[in-house]
Amino acid sequence: MDLLNIEGIGEALDLLELCWQFRPVRVLMAGHQLGIFEMLRTPQTAAQVAKQCGTDPSMTERLLIACCALGVVQRDKGKFVLTKLGRDLLLPESPRYIGGILGHYENLWWFWTGLTEVVRTGKRESAPPAPKEFADKWHEFWIWAMHGIAANGVGQWLASNLDLSDRKLLLDVGGGPGTYSIILCQRFPNLRAVVWDLPRTLAIAEEVIKRFGMQGRITLQVGDWNKDEFGTGYDCLLMSNILHGHGSQAAMKLAKAFRALEPGGLLIVHDFLLNDEKTGPLPAALFNLMVGAYSVQELMAIIEETGFKDVRLVAYLPKRGSGLITATKP
Incomplete structure (x- = not known):
């Protein structure tokens, strides 16, 4: 073979690069x-950080160098400090904090x-269990991860489409932390929203909604889709x-x-969607x-079978593999 x-x-270089992509997220997880x-x-300095965190000074500096390369830390005259991106994403007081994502990823890591x-x-249980301190907080990390994802691009994309x-x-429905409702209500001043989910999740949603000052326009409704109806009287869902x-x-x-929407009501479905060939x-x-x-066509067919009309894929976000489908109740 002529090498x-x-x-x-x-294409080989691209695939080999993908094989290394566990490293950047592990850097962020470790720093967090x-x-x-x-x-x-x-x-x-790296030595000051190591002393405060109880870590090895040499490896701490190496981790900080990697964080500089990721754009969340910058170095100036031998000292390290968070960049604006780092402050926006990695400090707990930030409304766009991704600590929940990084905790959730620790649980996913073991799968x-x-x-x-x-x-x-x-069998999913064949995977080794995550460390107890993460497994015990999986639900909290998961819901906060949903906030971090919605607040950092996906929610804005959804609202813009x-x-x-x-x-x-x-x-x-199943609104989690309520972040999508917050973004939609911020974009459309006429809109009010009800976040419908389990009590444990709504406790987090209440905190998020208060943080953004949206209590007057977004309310919470406890529900379990395995046994409860969604209610009635809504013109979008x-x-x-x-x-x-x-x-x-x-x-x-x-x-x-379908039963919850008024005639003419708009169904909005946002989810991971495969292409129709199921190759990506x-x-x-x-x-x-x-x-x-589902593939795009599979999910659209189920929506049509439910009785909705004018089912269409209105947007697709390849970076996330997410599709946005709308339909109308006759």
């Missing part, structure tokens, strides 16, 4: 878990570590990331959504491996 003149070198980022509100056995056995200027009352493939009981949830894109394919995902 000098070989086809597909560019060790409390390093909170030490960098003001400029510090992916055990993927070989999960595929071999077909919808026109709810003539809508008055949104039901956010959001189902974000709750229709994850064939195990998600999508038909049941959509039927309840990569973010949706990876999510499908871990949880499940």
